Amino acid sequence: MEGVNGKRVGHLFENISSFVRQCIFSILNVGPVPSHIAFIMDGNRRYSKKQNLLDGDRHRAGFSALINMLKYCYELGVKYITVYAFSIDNFKRRPEEVASLMTLMQEKIDELTKEESIINRLGIRIYFQGNLKLLSDRVKSAAEKAMVKTSGNSRAVLSICVAYTSTDEIAHAVQESCEEMWDDIRKREANNAEGNFIGLEENGKDENEYRIGVTDVDRHMYMSVCPDPDIIIRTSGATRLSNFLLWQSAHCLLYSPTALWPEIGLRHLIWVILDFQRNYLYLKEKKKQS
Amino acid sequence: MDLGNEVQKILSWTSVCGNLALHLIWLIVHLIINVWYSALGIAHVVENTLISSGLLKSYNAINISKVRYLAVVIDSEEARQTSKVLELLRWLASIGVLKKSQTAIIEGLNKSQKATASKIKSQEAIVEGSNHGTLVEHVDLEFVSFADSKPAVAKAANLLFAKHYASTILEKPNFTESDISEALQAVGYGGPEPDLLLVYGPVRCHLGFPAWRIRYTEIVHMGPLKSMKFGSLIKAIHKFTKVHQNYG
Numbered sequence: 001m002e003g004v005n006g007k008r009v010g011h012l013f014e015n016i017s018s019f020v021r022q023c024i025f026s027i028l029n030v031g032p033v034p035s036h037i038a039f040i041m042d043g044n045r046r047y048s049k050k051q052n053l054l055d056g057d058r059h060r061a062g063f064s065a066l067i068n069m070l071k072y073c074y075e076l077g078v079k080y081i082t083v084y085a086f087s088i089d090n091f092k093r094r095p096e097e098v099a100s101l102m103t104l105m106q107e108k109i110d111e112l113t114k115e116e117s118i119i120n121r122l123g124i125r126i127y128f129q130g131n132l133k134l135l136s137d138r139v140k141s142a143a144e145k146a147m148v149k150t151s152g153n154s155r156a157v158l159s160i161c162v163a164y165t166s167t168d169e170i171a172h173a174v175q176e177s178c179e180e181m182w183d184d185i186r187k188r189e190a191n192n193a194e195g196n197f198i199g200l201e202e203n204g205k206d207e208n209e210y211r212i213g214v215t216d217v218d219r220h221m222y223m224s225v226c227p228d229p230d231i232i233i234r235t236s237g238a239t240r241l242s243n244f245l246l247w248q249s250a251h252c253l254l255y256s257p258t259a260l261w262p263e264i265g266l267r268h269l270i271w272v273i274l275d276f277q278r279n280y281l282y283l284k285e286k287k288k289q290s
Numbered sequence: 291m292d293l294g295n296e297v298q299k300i301l302s303w304t305s306v307c308g309n310l311a312l313h314l315i316w317l318i319v320h321l322i323i324n325v326w327y328s329a330l331g332i333a334h335v336v337e338n339t340l341i342s343s344g345l346l347k348s349y350n351a352i353n354i355s356k357v358r359y360l361a362v363v364i365d366s367e368e369a370r371q372t373s374k375v376l377e378l379l380r381w382l383a384s385i386g387v388l389k390k391s392q393t394a395i396i397e398g399l400n401k402s403q404k405a406t407a408s409k410i411k412s413q414e415a416i417v418e419g420s421n422h423g424t425l426v427e428h429v430d431l432e433f434v435s436f437a438d439s440k441p442a443v444a445k446a447a448n449l450l451f452a453k454h455y456a457s458t459i460l461e462k463p464n465f466t467e468s469d470i471s472e473a474l475q476a477v478g479y480g481g482p483e484p485d486l487l488l489v490y491g492p493v494r495c496h497l498g499f500p501a502w503r504i505r506y507t508e509i510v511h512m513g514p515l516k517s518m519k520f521g522s523l524i525k526a527i528h529k530f531t532k533v534h535q536n537y538g
Contacts, residue, residue, distance in 0.1 A: 030316035102482065167467045167505060174447040175465045182455045212447040214440045238533075243505040249438070250498035254509060274323055278492045289366075290498060 034230030043260030131163030338521025358458030
């Protein structure tokens, strides 16, 4: 009986919270709302020490914070959310910690893609961005399955950066750009060799187009599926980007609340949205100039 | 029919009133935030005065040697205030950041400002606190612009293409981050990674500073250039010297 009453109170509280949130978001939606927010989920280990948590509980707290942020962003109308889940630099940690993180990642990916999960309820498409070849086969396979399973979702996009660094992303994009250029040139040479001489103008390309440009590199970035982020939030007060979205963040508002990642809440999101709205015209102007 | 029209009118009127109410609340919220930031600004002025006057003893001794490479990004509109830019460089020199072994990387200046700033290199840098008393030291100034960021990577890509794909390739090359670094160096866009990047502008945003060089750089927002304070500079550098990075 107490359990049933407890559940009812819990549901009532959740409904009231949801209603209050909707009211707040209605007010925020009067002004411009960012289309893409990225999160650096820093501070899980410090939170764990602070709360004397075991490893499993620490990551559960972090995962719960992620789901909450996803829910709030979705309700607010933010279409693209990106999270920095695992950096290539994190492979330098103790092997036991890395193995434990890989196992946790696989569990959470499987959880996220269940039919009844928030991802499918809200119609969120998942992308895993990074050098996935560095992941264990099981995690890589789970990630690929998740991307296929959610490919039909279109209401929002969640990009999970794993085995990712910006410099690796840039190197990969440069490689892909060179490969594409090489293929273009070979096709042209093959056509010419077959006697189907295609003049430069007919081919639609002139000599200058056989040069790799910024847009070519841009197109081959892992993150090319999303627009550039409007806001990057890094918890735990650190003011560096730690090799995250360096290419895409030229005109992006950077926010570093002192709260640790599991402590991040609605108030932090509201604050940064208001800051974004205060500076929207400036950021828009800077984007236009670049 | 009339009832239906009346209901429609009431609903429409309610919707308009509702929208107006939301707009009004939104404006009031932003007004409160502006008041909050103004109050915060006053508190910062007081703090900066205390720091500059040396009354806050914790800021009197800073381990400057931790800042090997300092970068300054100035919003292009704000950078038109040449006198402010030069004053900033003099402050940096006076703190002791601009020494022989250190480099200041500055983004946002136009040609004539770069020329004027370069004069500080040979004439006006005075380093205090050195063991040898007050010396005139040479300072290393590097000027960067947006061209050093994405366009530089495109140039590096073309160099790598010419080097690895120009002739018939037997094996597909696999570019590493070192290859990109070397290529950037070769096309003239290499350079050190700053430890600390100070942003002078209305928003905390790195404004396109070369992406390859700010992997682990602490990015600190200093506010608009026109209201820059010496105390803020000291505080930012002091805070940086307390930072610990795990690098993974």
